[in-house]
Amino acid sequence: MNVRRLAVIAVVGALVLWGGATAATASHATATTDTTVDATTATVQEANATVAFDDQTVEDGTVTVRNVTLPEGGYVTIHDDTLFEGDALGSVVGVSEYLDAGTHENVTVTLYEGVSGADFENATPPNGSEVLVAMPHLETGDDETYDFVATNGSEDGPYTTGGQAVVDSAKVTFGDAEETRTRGIVVSNLVAPNYAAPNSTVTVEATLVNEDPAERTEDVAFRLEGGSVDVVVHERVTVPANNETTVTFEVDTTGVPTDEYIHGVTTYNSSEFATITVTENAQVDIDEQETNGSTVTVDEAYLPEGGYVTIHDSSLLDGEVTGSVVGVSEYLEPGHYENVEVTLDEAMAEDDTLIAMPHLETTDDETYDFVDSEGEDDGPYVTNGQPVTDAANVTVA
Structure with missing residues (x-):
C-alpha cells in the first residue's frame, strides 16, 4: 500500500468576471473571460435556460447531452476540466450545431472538432474518465455559427441565471475499458467520503491494476480542484505483473474553504474522479x-x-x-x-x-x-x- 500525506493549500487568484459584471460558475469553480455585454444581451442571457448532462461511456469521441432548453436558441458547448481553473475559452472542446429556441433531447456533440477559433490539431479524446461540463450558449451574432472562442468571448456567450453560467457536469469515460487496461496501470475503486469537515484529514484510496505480463512503474497523481483551490501531488508507483496495489492519499483540509470540489486519482491513461464537499453542516x-x-x-x-x-x-x-x-x-x-x-x-x-x-x-x-x-x-x-x-x-x- 502506498500512502501519501499532503496539505492542501488555497491558491487565490484575481479573475476577470464574465460579461464584466457576472461570474460564470461550473460545479462551484469560477471560469472567466474578459468580455463586455450590453444590457439587452445580459437580459437575454438571464432567460431560463437549462441543461442536463449524465455520466456516460463513449467510444467514438461523441458525448450526448440528455436535454437542453434554449429560450432564444443557440448551442450547447462541452468544456473540459480546465474550466475549473478559469480557462473559459481554452476549455471548450466541443459544440453542438445551432439549435432553434426550445427544448432539445439527446443532443450529440463531437469532441475536438468544429469549434471556430480552437486548435485541436494534436488533440485526441483521453483514455479513462474525465469530468466534462455542458453549458448552453446564446447566438448573438445572428450567423448561426458559434463564435465564442474565436471572438475571445465577445459573442455567443453563455446563458446565465443569478449571474452565473447555466451548467451541468458529468463523468465521461472514454474508450473500451478492456483495451485501456492493456496499455498501462488502470485506476479503479476510488474510495473517498462525500463530505469532509474543515481542518480535518480525509483518506482517499484507489486500486491500481496492472494486467500487463510485465511489471509497470508509472506516475500516479492526486488532484483536488475547485474555486481557488487547485492542488496536484505526484507519486511513482510500481505494480507487479498481472497484479494490483492500493494507493492512499491523506488530504489535510486545513485552509480549504467550504465548497464542493472535484478530486481524483490519475495515471498515464486512466483516471477516476468524484466530488467532495468541505462543510461544517451535517x-x-x-x-x-x-x-x-x-x-x-x-x-x-x-x-x-x-x-x-x-x-x-x-x-x-x-x-x-x-x-x-x-x-x-x-x-x-x-x-x-x-x-x-x-x-x-x-x-x-x-x-x-x-x-x-x-x-x-x-x-x-x-x-x-x-x-x-x-x-x-x-x-x-x-x-x-x-x-x-x-x-x-x-x-x-
Missing part, C-alpha cells in the same frame, strides 16, 4: 425502502462532530419532537457514513413516513439522552436554525 439521506419493520437503513450520514442518527415517525410532522423518536443508531465518531442500520424501538405495524435526523453528543457520555432529558441534551444538528433531516416512505414487507 448531512443525512434516507431513501424509500421496504423493511421487515424492525430496522431501517439510512443511506448516508455526515456528522462533523460525531453523534447519532435518529429515526422519527410521522408524528414529528405534527410537532411531537421527543415522542416521535422510534430508533437511534449507536454512537458514531465524527465523519461520513453509508448504510447506517438503525434498529427501531418497536417493530412497525404499518407503512409510515420516517424521518432521519443527525444528533450531536453534548454530554460526552456517548449515550443518546435527547428523549430522557426532554430535549435538553444531545440535540439535533441544525443548519440556518432548522434541524437537518430527510424523510422517506417506509413500507413494511
Whole structure:
C-alpha cells in the first residue's frame, strides 16, 4: 500500500468576471473571460435556460447531452476540466450545431472538432474518465455559427441565471475499458467520503491494476480542484505483473474553504474522479425502502462532530419532537457514513413516513439522552436554525 500525506493549500487568484459584471460558475469553480455585454444581451442571457448532462461511456469521441432548453436558441458547448481553473475559452472542446429556441433531447456533440477559433490539431479524446461540463450558449451574432472562442468571448456567450453560467457536469469515460487496461496501470475503486469537515484529514484510496505480463512503474497523481483551490501531488508507483496495489492519499483540509470540489486519482491513461464537499453542516439521506419493520437503513450520514442518527415517525410532522423518536443508531465518531442500520424501538405495524435526523453528543457520555432529558441534551444538528433531516416512505414487507 502506498500512502501519501499532503496539505492542501488555497491558491487565490484575481479573475476577470464574465460579461464584466457576472461570474460564470461550473460545479462551484469560477471560469472567466474578459468580455463586455450590453444590457439587452445580459437580459437575454438571464432567460431560463437549462441543461442536463449524465455520466456516460463513449467510444467514438461523441458525448450526448440528455436535454437542453434554449429560450432564444443557440448551442450547447462541452468544456473540459480546465474550466475549473478559469480557462473559459481554452476549455471548450466541443459544440453542438445551432439549435432553434426550445427544448432539445439527446443532443450529440463531437469532441475536438468544429469549434471556430480552437486548435485541436494534436488533440485526441483521453483514455479513462474525465469530468466534462455542458453549458448552453446564446447566438448573438445572428450567423448561426458559434463564435465564442474565436471572438475571445465577445459573442455567443453563455446563458446565465443569478449571474452565473447555466451548467451541468458529468463523468465521461472514454474508450473500451478492456483495451485501456492493456496499455498501462488502470485506476479503479476510488474510495473517498462525500463530505469532509474543515481542518480535518480525509483518506482517499484507489486500486491500481496492472494486467500487463510485465511489471509497470508509472506516475500516479492526486488532484483536488475547485474555486481557488487547485492542488496536484505526484507519486511513482510500481505494480507487479498481472497484479494490483492500493494507493492512499491523506488530504489535510486545513485552509480549504467550504465548497464542493472535484478530486481524483490519475495515471498515464486512466483516471477516476468524484466530488467532495468541505462543510461544517451535517448531512443525512434516507431513501424509500421496504423493511421487515424492525430496522431501517439510512443511506448516508455526515456528522462533523460525531453523534447519532435518529429515526422519527410521522408524528414529528405534527410537532411531537421527543415522542416521535422510534430508533437511534449507536454512537458514531465524527465523519461520513453509508448504510447506517438503525434498529427501531418497536417493530412497525404499518407503512409510515420516517424521518432521519443527525444528533450531536453534548454530554460526552456517548449515550443518546435527547428523549430522557426532554430535549435538553444531545440535540439535533441544525443548519440556518432548522434541524437537518430527510424523510422517506417506509413500507413494511
